[in-house]
Amino acid sequence: MSKYDIIVLGSGPGGYVTAIRASQLGFKTAIIEKESLGGVCLNWGCIPTKALLKSAEVFDYLKHAEDYGLSLEKADKDFSKVIKRSRDVAAGMSKGVQFLMKKNKIDVIEGFGKLKSGKKVAVTDKDDKTKEYQADNIIVATGARSRELPNLKQDGKKVIGYREAMSLEKQPESMIVVGSGAIGVEFAHFYNAMGTEVTVVEFLPNVVPLEDEEISKQFERSMKKAGIKVMTNSSVESVDTSGKKVKAKVKTKKGEETLEADIVLSAVGIKTNIENIGLEDLKIKTDKDKIVVDDFYKTNVDGIYAIGDVVHGPALAHVASAEGILCVEKIKGMDVEPLDYGNIPGCTYATPEIASVGMTEKQAKEAGYELKVGKFPFSASGKAKAAGKSEGFVKVIFDAKYGEWLGCHMIGAGVTDMIAEAVLGRKLETTGHEVLKAVHPHPTMSEAVMEAVAAAYDEVIHI
């Protein structure tokens, strides 16, 4: 039986990054994967969706060429080529992980892994042959899949999840997107930009409900302006797939409504892959669909750890990677601090983009802080105006007493690349005054952060 220092089960951004860090630290490492290296993120999540959204953005530019003084006979698209480009990008990324595994001398074991007692993993390959491997430490990073609601069973054709949504052969004429979290609105935006008639149904009062309320409101306005129909305070009660079109019964505040569309996309969250991987046999504790771990990702069973989407915390690629790195550094005996879950950025890559970190204004108020809040609209930014992207704003929230940067919320073009400033600032316990005195380059969208901070302290220049 092959023996390792560390075996990682699952090769998403949690698993493969963990394996690389483990190898860097001198551990003999193996990774087990049943599908493609890179997990959901590279194959079915972060990366292929961003490839689709890039096509949507370019198409949008083409459609609005005249706004930039350019002309084009007719902006057109080939849906299957757009999908193919996204799948090719994903395949390329997965190959990249293959290269990284080789470079870091990590053994890749193909097949379905199941934990066994004695710190072993049994791996069944595609020919149904099973082999056992042993390790001093096993890290579970099996991730998650699209969550199914009982009244919204996915048949993969008319009622679909995110995998089908990014690999459809034919563009639907109409689509109902259930759920307005990041995944739902990114697809809503993509399909709307491609010319599909899109309706988003959200159970809660606001779209992108985890965001600061002002961001949600602005985003809803942008969705409507782009032609997406938005139904908040509404829930899909049942779907009828017997006809050519899907009929969805939607409960709204005003009563029941029946919507018709070619396809219903269910984007109501995720379900972790924790079944049939040996957790019960080993008596590893789970809670509300997640594996229970301590601050350094150790389960209740010695030598078994879990990271990424399978544990509590935001289900995001960068979180999975950070958890995995921390987990192996702790195993190595390094002097490490637990992850600060209050300083995790979250991004949504629709048009406009959304990026945020820290507390919303409501959360900060509820936590009892006295606040200094500043906002700067991109309509007052020279760079945004020049780019023809003046929608949105940056909002910053500070504690009035000690100047702590409590939260930063942005909506606009390219803000997902701007949020790192707030993440780093908060990590370094930067005050508003220091952000103000850090000269920002002109003209950039990032000046809006400096100006929003200035607005919080009544020193704003450009509004």
Ligand SMILES: Cc1cc2nc3c(=O)[nH]c(=O)nc-3n(C[C@H](O)[C@H](O)[C@H](O)COP(=O)(O)OP(=O)(O)OC[C@H]3O[C@@H](n4cnc5c(N)ncnc54)[C@H](O)[C@@H]3O)c2cc1C
């Ligand atoms: C459409 C979509 C868009 C997203 N966009 C973003 C984004 O922009 N930014 C962001 O941060 N996050 C995004 N996410 C979330 C992100 O993809 C996940 O948080 C991330 O992939 C979780 O990483 P992970 O390593 O925990 O698990 P996963 O990426 O799910 O990887 C788990 C791997 O384990 C394998 N596996 C499972 N069980 C076994 C087994 N028994 N044996 C062997 N292998 C097994 C699976 O095949 C898979 O490859 C998106 C998700 C979706 C669905």
